Amino acid sequence: MPPLETAWFILIGVLLAGYAILDGFDLGVGMLHLFVAKGDGERRQVINSVGPVWDGNEVWLLTGGGALFAAFPKVYATVFSGLYLVLVLVLAALILRAVCLEFRSKEPGPGWRGAWDTVFGLSSFLPSLLFGVAVGNVMRGLPLDAEQEFAGTFLGLINPFALVVGLLAVAMFLVQGAAWLDLKTEGPVRERARGWAKGAWLALVVLWLVATLYSRVESPHLWRAFARPVAWVVPVVFVVAVAEYRMLLARGRAGMAFAHSSVAIAALLGLVGLGLYPDLVPALGGGPSLNVTNASSSPLTLKVMLVVAIVGMPLVVGYTIFIYSRFRGRVKLDEHSY
Amino acid sequence: MDVVWLARLQFSLTVMFHFLFPPITIGLAFLVFLLETARWRSGKDVYRRASDFWLKLFAVTFVVGVATGIVMEFEFGTNWAAFSRFVGDIFGAPLAAEGVFAFFLESGFLGLLILGRKRISSFVRWLSALMVALGTTLSAFWILVANSWMQTPAGFRLAGGRAELTDFWAAVFNPSTLPRFAHTIAAAWTTGAFLMAGIAAWYFLKGRDSDVARVSLRLGTVMAVVACVLNFATGDRHAKQVARTQEAKFAAMEGLYTTGQGAPLILFSLPPTQSGRRPGPELMITNLTSFLAFGDFQAAVKGLDEFPRGDRPPVAITFLSFHNMVILGNLMLLLALAGLVLLWRGRLEASRGWQHLMVWAVPLPTIAIQLGWMAAEVGRQPWIVYGLMRTRDAVSKVVGAPQILFSIVLFGAIYVVLGLLWLHLLRKEILHGPEVGGSHVGEVPVATA
Numbered sequence: 209m210p211p212l213e214t215a216w217f218i219l220i221g222v223l224l225a226g227y228a229i230l231d232g233f234d235l236g237v238g239m240l241h242l243f244v245a246k247g248d249g250e251r252r253q254v255i256n257s258v259g260p261v262w263d264g265n266e267v268w269l270l271t272g273g274g275a276l277f278a279a280f281p282k283v284y285a286t287v288f289s290g291l292y293l294v295l296v297l298v299l300a301a302l303i304l305r306a307v308c309l310e311f312r313s314k315e316p317g318p319g320w321r322g323a324w325d326t327v328f329g330l331s332s333f334l335p336s337l338l339f340g341v342a343v344g345n346v347m348r349g350l351p352l353d354a355e356q357e358f359a360g361t362f363l364g365l366i367n368p369f370a371l372v373v374g375l376l377a378v379a380m381f382l383v384q385g386a387a388w389l390d391l392k393t394e395g396p397v398r399e400r401a402r403g404w405a406k407g408a409w410l411a412l413v414v415l416w417l418v419a420t421l422y423s424r425v426e427s428p429h430l431w432r433a434f435a436r437p438v439a440w441v442v443p444v445v446f447v448v449a450v451a452e453y454r455m456l457l458a459r460g461r462a463g464m465a466f467a468h469s470s471v472a473i474a475a476l477l478g479l480v481g482l483g484l485y486p487d488l489v490p491a492l493g494g495g496p497s498l499n500v501t502n503a504s505s506s507p508l509t510l511k512v513m514l515v516v517a518i519v520g521m522p523l524v525v526g527y528t529i530f531i532y533s534r535f536r537g538r539v540k541l542d543e544h545s546y
Numbered sequence: 547m548d549v550v551w552l553a554r555l556q557f558s559l560t561v562m563f564h565f566l567f568p569p570i571t572i573g574l575a576f577l578v579f580l581l582e583t584a585r586w587r588s589g590k591d592v593y594r595r596a597s598d599f600w601l602k603l604f605a606v607t608f609v610v611g612v613a614t615g616i617v618m619e620f621e622f623g624t625n626w627a628a629f630s631r632f633v634g635d636i637f638g639a640p641l642a643a644e645g646v647f648a649f650f651l652e653s654g655f656l657g658l659l660i661l662g663r664k665r666i667s668s669f670v671r672w673l674s675a676l677m678v679a680l681g682t683t684l685s686a687f688w689i690l691v692a693n694s695w696m697q698t699p700a701g702f703r704l705a706g707g708r709a710e711l712t713d714f715w716a717a718v719f720n721p722s723t724l725p726r727f728a729h730t731i732a733a734a735w736t737t738g739a740f741l742m743a744g745i746a747a748w749y750f751l752k753g754r755d756s757d758v759a760r761v762s763l764r765l766g767t768v769m770a771v772v773a774c775v776l777n778f779a780t781g782d783r784h785a786k787q788v789a790r791t792q793e794a795k796f797a798a799m800e801g802l803y804t805t806g807q808g809a810p811l812i813l814f815s816l817p818p819t820q821s822g823r824r825p826g827p828e829l830m831i832t833n834l835t836s837f838l839a840f841g842d843f844q845a846a847v848k849g850l851d852e853f854p855r856g857d858r859p860p861v862a863i864t865f866l867s868f869h870n871m872v873i874l875g876n877l878m879l880l881l882a883l884a885g886l887v888l889l890w891r892g893r894l895e896a897s898r899g900w901q902h903l904m905v906w907a908v909p910l911p912t913i914a915i916q917l918g919w920m921a922a923e924v925g926r927q928p929w930i931v932y933g934l935m936r937t938r939d940a941v942s943k944v945v946g947a948p949q950i951l952f953s954i955v956l957f958g959a960i961y962v963v964l965g966l967l968w969l970h971l972l973r974k975e976i977l978h979g980p981e982v983g984g985s986h987v988g989e990v991p992v993a994t995a
Contacts, residue, residue: 264654284630286627288630299617303613304613358944505638528654
């Protein structure tokens, strides 16, 4: 077990988990937006629950992408060029999503605002689904040639397992987003969000079971790690967190429910990591997989990047907590709100 | 269609469109920080209203910069996989560092500054403005580290078919990093300053002058003078560095075809061809390029004849974009200096002629920046990493022309819409104008949390 490379495997996982937990709730809020809020007042309540923080949340993705490039450049090159159309669609959605809240607030017309509301919903749904599809494909393994370049087709990426994982991601983010709305909004919006939380929770449970059983048949390599009993801690954490989420939701303890779905997301990414390690991209149908040793950067680069992470990330976490604390409590609209 | 050509087209379109916005936000962030400092120290309401107004324009521009920047972060992997494999050991680190040290900072504190104004103290508001300015500037630093390494690679060795890091600080502070960073920041300040002064001038011309317009006109003008002088100081240093480290690019920028001592500075000529200057009217100063580049009127400067044809950049684009950038730089300096004289004489607010010129000058820094980057990037050709990897060898092998074409059309359509909406919203905010003093009676300027 090469320590530096493994540390970076874990760190990339932490960055992606940070992304899925934080952007996860605002992607979920975006998907719920069209359904839980009626009229401009309610919609503004929803939008302003994520308005000040969504951009910072998305930075976890950019940093994760940069870190993947720095630590495992071959994975960055193979996956991003191999999943070209998927990535292009994700980027197109993220471009529109990045402007929609600011642009929406600049004109009062219902047509204008309604259009941006739809954009916000769709541009939250599409990346959630496609991130899941991408992760599902990577878990399943990609067809790689002798140079570890992608050797498959676009249609090959649209396989049932990847689609199940895509839907699982959507359900997970809905669960996360609904808990956030339960915490941040009030009145009818909160009530509807709580209803959606229950439905999404059920979908999450079903889809997780399907994905888990399916992976047993489709991708047995994902189960290697679970020969060691200690690995079972992670799925147990996931199951407990998901079960408790539902109970906490019923008791109206939104903050704790949100904390539990956050833990569930981290555990879900932990499961992915456990299943994959030491590979980052298993080669489908033989061939050399991209793993922590053959796809990584030089030890010096990994060390330098570790220093960057150790110096930088505590600072980031520190001021992010400060910023969130300024916006604590339920949404209160003022003249500076979106 | 040729994959390399399409990939280059896509990169140039997405990066040129993206870079319309960061210079505005880097420049405005610094100006807002100055306004915030004045507000925090003096407590005068006019600075609060000025800061509020410019923050609105900043926010609309910032989101477009963010939106178009996301694409750039992933485009190296999607379209330039061979490049990514070759340079990943070095190139990925500054991109990750940009996220850790810059993006979190600017996005987090901007949320607080724009939407949380009622929830923070006067000091935290000032601090947030400082962090946003710092974040945007650090972002420029790290991405320019990555670009500069492609221009003047350092701190590496070639091993196992890739460039491997041997000295992190040598790679970060490679020969072109600091000159490029200084010149880019000066240009961004110029952009912010001309935007601020131009819009303030427009309010005066329309008879909508207010205390905010007055403060903005003065600040914009003073900043324009400072930034335009810095453009020349930093540009001079940057060009001297190019002359030493990228000789073929320098020869193309200056239109020099033959090596010799006492190289002239061509001020004006017809567009040159790949093999030589076009006969026609010319204006040149003998020996000046030698002096500007090496401090010696007789210094030898390499011409394009020193380089095999296959290693020469496209001369006409490099030459024309560089020269037109310099012409615009001079024009902006003259405008700024005229403003300084008017300010000195106390006639800044009365001089309608100069105000008209300043309104028209708002896009000049942006045009100059685009031209400057064309000179920098086209002048680097045929290399993607200077002297190490050719652009044609850098593209993704598994991505075909139809896929790239699809993404160009998709991004192109979105960018056209985005650009038009941005202009529309900017215009709307400008027409709406800053909050007028005393209209919000009883409002507490900044909540003390």
